[in-house]
Amino acid sequence: MSGIPFYAKRWVSGTTMAEALEQTTQLNSKKISVTLDLLGENITSLEQARTCTEEYVQMLNEIAARRIDSHVSVKLTMLGLDINEDVCVDNLKLILAQADAHGNRVALDMEGTPYTERTLRIYEAAAQQFKSPEIVLQAYLHRTEKDIERVLRANGRLRLCKGAYKESPEHALQKMPEIVSNYKKLVAKLLREANRVCIASHDDGIIEFCKNEIKSAAVPKERYEFQMLYGMRAKTWETIANEGHNMTVYLPYGEHWQAYYSRRLAERKENIFFVLRNLFRD
Numbered sequence: 001m002s003g004i005p006f007y008a009k010r011w012v013s014g015t016t017m018a019e020a021l022e023q024t025t026q027l028n029s030k031k032i033s034v035t036l037d038l039l040g041e042n043i044t045s046l047e048q049a050r051t052c053t054e055e056y057v058q059m060l061n062e063i064a065a066r067r068i069d070s071h072v073s074v075k076l077t078m079l080g081l082d083i084n085e086d087v088c089v090d091n092l093k094l095i096l097a098q099a100d101a102h103g104n105r106v107a108l109d110m111e112g113t114p115y116t117e118r119t120l121r122i123y124e125a126a127a128q129q130f131k132s133p134e135i136v137l138q139a140y141l142h143r144t145e146k147d148i149e150r151v152l153r154a155n156g157r158l159r160l161c162k163g164a165y166k167e168s169p170e171h172a173l174q175k176m177p178e179i180v181s182n183y184k185k186l187v188a189k190l191l192r193e194a195n196r197v198c199i200a201s202h203d204d205g206i207i208e209f210c211k212n213e214i215k216s217a218a219v220p221k222e223r224y225e226f227q228m229l230y231g232m233r234a235k236t237w238e239t240i241a242n243e244g245h246n247m248t249v250y251l252p253y254g255e256h257w258q259a260y261y262s263r264r265l266a267e268r269k270e271n272i273f274f275v276l277r278n279l280f281r282d
């Protein structure tokens with residue numbers, strides 16, 4: 001693996017698509033699905049946005065050609081949202097058209113609150129034209145309960161996560177017990193009403209809660225999946241898959257790993273200890 005420093009390798013699968021596809025094949029052999037993510041956000045030229053779009057189209061073609069079990073995740077600021085929304089939407093449409101052609105899925109990752117409304121709006125329009133889009137909502141945002149209604153009216157396909165960006169009390173819950181409690185409230189509704197809800201969390205309390213809800217509401221397997229990040233809780237991925245649930249790993253790759261890596265460090269003090277331990281190893 002070139003380009004990824006040893007302290008970030010835990011969270012980033014490599015710099016190239018070939019490396020990411022190889023990891024995907026290995027995970028598939030353990031009944032674990034993947035969502036592939038090309039790293040990079042807030043790009044500053046439309047040329048870069050176009051190059052990233054082409055890479056996503058190629059990714060979808062490779063997934064289909066190799067019969068790999070994977071969908072893709074993309075950030076709209078990688079497709080040019082900061083520069084020109086129309087171009088961003090055109091780029092997204094190219095990706096969605098390719099995903100539709102292959103019967104695949106495209107998750108629109110959710111970024112910070114300056115992007116929430118625009119991402120939701122773009123998703124709503126895309127869901128009218130394409131089968132493949134899904135959106136990510138963040139349980140820490142005050143607005144998410146209302147946004148869920150919009151998603152249910154669009155195509156009802158989404159990932160629910162806690163939220164990884166630093167947000168003010170005006171926009172987001174600040175205390176973890178409150179975020180967890182809101183997550184549980186929202187996911188209980190989604191497990192009953194969404195067409196597909198992706199439960200993105202490493203939190204044992206949330207995972208157990210969802211397993212109980214799935215059982216008591218007899219949620220069919222095609223309407224939910226558990227999702228975790230590459231580098232976090234690998235044994236638990238296998239346990240969940242072996243219990244018969246759909247399990248997906250979010251697998252990032254690419255040269256632009258710094259922003260993603262910083263968010264992982266900010267999330268949990270254990271992640272910083274992991275890096276420190278490796279810095280001082282023999």
Ligand SMILES: Cc1cc2nc3c(=O)[nH]c(=O)nc-3n(C[C@H](O)[C@H](O)[C@H](O)COP(=O)(O)OP(=O)(O)OC[C@H]3O[C@@H](n4cnc5c(N)ncnc54)[C@H](O)[C@@H]3O)c2cc1C
Binds near residue numbers: 136
């Ligand atoms: C698939 C996926 C996609 C995501 N997409 C987005 C997105 O589009 N936008 C966004 O803002 N955020 C996204 N996130 C990040 C998310 O918002 C959270 O910041 C991140 O997942 C941390 O919250 P958590 O619930 O996973 O666990 P944490 O809050 O980090 O941990 C809670 C508890 O989980 C358990 N736990 C966690 N890790 C471990 C471990 N390694 N070993 C043992 N126990 C552990 C512990 O009990 C811990 O106390 C995504 C996360 C995932 C998993």
